[in-house]
Amino acid sequence: MSFETAIANYLGQRLPGAHDVRVTRLYRIPGGASRETWSVDAAWRDDRGTEQTRGFIIRRDPPSSLLDSDRRIEFAFYRSFANTSVPVPKPLWLETDPALLERPFFVMERIDGCDSQFQTLISPLYAPHRPALGRRMYEILADIHITALEGLPAAEVTEVPDAASCWRRELDHWERIIDQNELEPQPIARAAIRWMRRNPPPPAQRVSVVHGDYRTGNFLYTPEGIFGILDWEMAHFGDPIEDLAWSFMKAWQWAKDGKPGGVIDREEAIRIWEARSGLRADAAALHWWDVFACVKAQGIWLTGAREFAAGRATDILMAFTSYWLINSQDKFTLEAMGRLP
Amino acid sequence: MTPDVPTVLNGIVRALMMDLGPELQSPYALLTAQLMSPLLMMVAQEFDRAAARLADENETLVQLFRDAADVVADSELRAALADAAASSQPSSLLVSALRERNHTLRALLVRLHAHVETLQSAAARALDARIWAELAASTQRRHLDLAVG
Numbered sequence: 311m312s313f314e315t316a317i318a319n320y321l322g323q324r325l326p327g328a329h330d331v332r333v334t335r336l337y338r339i340p341g342g343a344s345r346e347t348w349s350v351d352a353a354w355r356d357d358r359g360t361e362q363t364r365g366f367i368i369r370r371d372p373p374s375s376l377l378d379s380d381r382r383i384e385f386a387f388y389r390s391f392a393n394t395s396v397p398v399p400k401p402l403w404l405e406t407d408p409a410l411l412e413r414p415f416f417v418m419e420r421i422d423g424c425d426s427q428f429q430t431l432i433s434p435l436y437a438p439h440r441p442a443l444g445r446r447m448y449e450i451l452a453d454i455h456i457t458a459l460e461g462l463p464a465a466e467v468t469e470v471p472d473a474a475s476c477w478r479r480e481l482d483h484w485e486r487i488i489d490q491n492e493l494e495p496q497p498i499a500r501a502a503i504r505w506m507r508r509n510p511p512p513p514a515q516r517v518s519v520v521h522g523d524y525r526t527g528n529f530l531y532t533p534e535g536i537f538g539i540l541d542w543e544m545a546h547f548g549d550p551i552e553d554l555a556w557s558f559m560k561a562w563q564w565a566k567d568g569k570p571g572g573v574i575d576r577e578e579a580i581r582i583w584e585a586r587s588g589l590r591a592d593a594a595a596l597h598w599w600d601v602f603a604c605v606k607a608q609g610i611w612l613t614g615a616r617e618f619a620a621g622r623a624t625d626i627l628m629a630f631t632s633y634w635l636i637n638s639q640d641k642f643t644l645e646a647m648g649r650l651p
Numbered sequence: 652m653t654p655d656v657p658t659v660l661n662g663i664v665r666a667l668m669m670d671l672g673p674e675l676q677s678p679y680a681l682l683t684a685q686l687m688s689p690l691l692m693m694v695a696q697e698f699d700r701a702a703a704r705l706a707d708e709n710e711t712l713v714q715l716f717r718d719a720a721d722v723v724a725d726s727e728l729r730a731a732l733a734d735a736a737a738s739s740q741p742s743s744l745l746v747s748a749l750r751e752r753n754h755t756l757r758a759l760l761v762r763l764h765a766h767v768e769t770l771q772s773a774a775a776r777a778l779d780a781r782i783w784a785e786l787a788a789s790t791q792r793r794h795l796d797l798a799v800g
């Protein structure tokens with residue numbers, strides 16, 4: 311059975327009153343280092359014989375990936391922000407039965423008419439729109455961080471740490487990832503980890519939802535605004551400063567102009583985020599999380615390198631990030647620690 | 652005479668970008684081809700320089716370990732540094748052999764750095780600064796023209 315037919319059969323079971331479900335267009339969306347992302351155009355006849363069409367996004371577990379993340383948790387974070395001020399694609403169904411599409415997956419409604427590529431956002435075409443989009447980016451981040459945790463679907467499937475242990479939990483996790491995946495010794499990442507353990511940040515001022523990969527390239531936008539925050543596969547509960555630092559990391563300074571994501575000055579982003587959230591970006595905490603962001607990113611690149619080297623992954627993206635980013639990330643780490651001459 | 656490896660890889664890059672790229676319709680296939688081009692250019696650079704880079708770094712680390720002997724307080728670590736410094740470069744110039752030795756030396760560098768951080772003497776502080784300088788130099792040795800930063 312072809313992938314298209316399997317999807318059509320599946321949608322036929324899930325869409326009430328749908329007959330003769332067909333997949334009219336199917337293509338894999340580039341990127342998506344943790345899961346395969348498929349865009350699906352489906353058409354069917356409803357009970358009255360009227361033709362219906364709808365776009366879906368399928369996020370399917372890959373054979374191997376840059377990240378070993380839990381689809382159940384990612385889906386729960388999408389559910390946590392459906393119909394809130396934080397725009398996300400509407401989550402529809404989570405499927406763990408590999409018999410349906412060979413591997414577990416979940417389905418969301420597709421948001422049409424938007425771009426997600428950072429290349430477009432930093433192009434001259436978007437110059438007049440970047441200030442407003444940059445502002446909106448950090449307003450939404452503030453909204454994520456002040457969301458009450460009680461009753462959130464995500465809080466039912468993943469642990470909420472106490473404020474004092476947020477940093478240690480994340481650092482332990484990503485050190486373990488590096489332990490498991492380094493193909494060669496990593497003296498710079500190891501020095502950074504030792505420094506972080508000797509100089510822990512203050513306790514989180516609030517335990518929040520942390521998106522975990524908040525940056526340009528991971529949201530849907532038009533010149534009019536931001537319409538979907540994507541890629542929640544690393545979302546967790548923790549210190550909100552973690553997201554700020556991650557969004558500021560040099561690896562995402564696509565325009566090479568010192569602006570996070572190429573869209574906004576760091577200080578302006580902090581002002582917007584602080585004003586909207588009522589939280590404070592403590593300088594010492596932000597510095598610690600800046601260094602952490604570098605170590606976490608290195609953990610991701612090393613995982614991709616390991617998977618490619620072991621033959622468990624064939625996506626050329628993983629070889630590319632190995633060559634392109636592992637050494638660059640070491641430089642960013644040294645720079646974040648004030649150790650780059 | 653056959654074209655050397657960097658020339659062949661750069662030829663593949665040109666074919667991917669000029670001949671194959673425009674024919675690709677699927678966004679995923681197009682991105683994959685777009686990624687392969689700079690990847691091959693980086694692989695070509697690394698192929699040409701890998702042996703020289705590794706030999707240079709290995710020798711630098713051995714010299715650093717020799718100089719560190721008087722500073723290190725831990726006898727087990729001091730012995731490991733002495734062993735590493737005493738052993739010469741492998742007779743083979745295979746990149747795989749040079750890389751294996753590099754991994755051994757860099758693992759020892761991690762141990763040395765962690766130890767030196769616990770020491771307070773002026774000599775230890777100087778050695779710590781030298782290790783940080785070596786770490787920065789190591790990123791310059793590995794720099795590829797297409798890398799960010």
